[in-house]
Amino acid sequence: MTYETLLVEVADGVGVITLNRPKAMNALNQTLTRELGEAVDALEADQAIGCIVLTGGDQVFAAGADIKEMKDLSFHDLYVSDFPRIQRDCWRAIDEARTPVVAAVAGFALGGGCELALACDFIVATDSAKFGQPEIGIGTMPGAGGTQRLTKAVGKAKAMDMCLTGRMMDAEEAERAGLVSQIVSADALLDTVRKVAKKIASHSRPAVMMIKESVDLAVDADLQDGLLFERRNFAATFAFEDCKEGMNAFAEKRKPVFKHR
Ligand code: HXC
Secondary structure, three states: OOOOOEEEEEEOOEEEEEEOOHHHOOOEOHHHHHHHHHHHHHHHHOOOOOEEEEEOOOOOOEOOEOHHHHOOOOHHHHHHHOOOHHHHHHHHHHHHOOOOEEEEEOOEEEOHHHHHHHHOOEEEEEOOOEEEOHHHHHOOOOOOOHHHHHHHHHOHHHHHHHHHHOOOEEHHHHHHHOOOOEEEOHHHHHHHHHHHHHHHHHOOHHHHHHHHHHHHHHHHOOHHHHHHHHHHHHHHHOOOHHHHHHHHHHHOOOOOOOOOO
């Protein structure tokens, strides 16, 4: 499949989606947003893909929704289309993907760009990364999860500070706050994230899915509900051939050969 605003490559069980509107700092216009939802759905449906990487390349992740495209829309337009529906569908595609999605962020991840990274399962960033919700500066507010996912990720104080002042968080602060899983140098970003993704894709697929579901539940559920869900999922992994293979391989001092990857 070819796209106007994305590059998609598949290798070693990993699908890499690169946002590709460099002249507009990968601003998320309607075409890009629609294509991104479609690309995530297509990789998710491909049983050979065990992990998806979402990146904007080594200069910029995304500078937010396309302000030039949005500026003349009315409240009526946004309300009736549920701003715009394709935007919701794109985030939902990422949110509901059972295949892990890793964001590789260099440079600006602002507004909808920050929200897009937040919708992924985790974020690896370069030291040049800058996260922010600057919508207040153009008289509006985050509209795709910034007030919600950012608050769950970094806590109320930092989320309020960022959304109300529009200030950016650099990579170091983002790592300290738990927004980013690791910082790598700019020239190592894509190689590192490809390796991380390849590692995830090499594991038993059903076990990966159960871990993802369980960690996701921790974000929203009450602790006791989450612990019960985790315990039940843990027990259920014992029904997988891959689990028997993994444990037998350990006992026999050899590498496991997983069937379901
Ligand atoms: C449209 C954008 C854009 C955007 C950058 N560009 N961000 N176009 N929408 N969000 C375009 C610029 O117009 C310019 O095009 C080119 O990209 C380079 O940008 P510059 O501003 O010249 O670069 P620089 O001086 O380096 O500043 C980079 C920047 C700044 C700090 C990222 O561009 C900026 O503040 N952008 C807007 C950030 C923002 O407010 N994001 C939130 C959007 S609202 P030309 O043609 O002039 O060269 C939002 C709501 C989400 O995201 C709601 C749900 C999805």
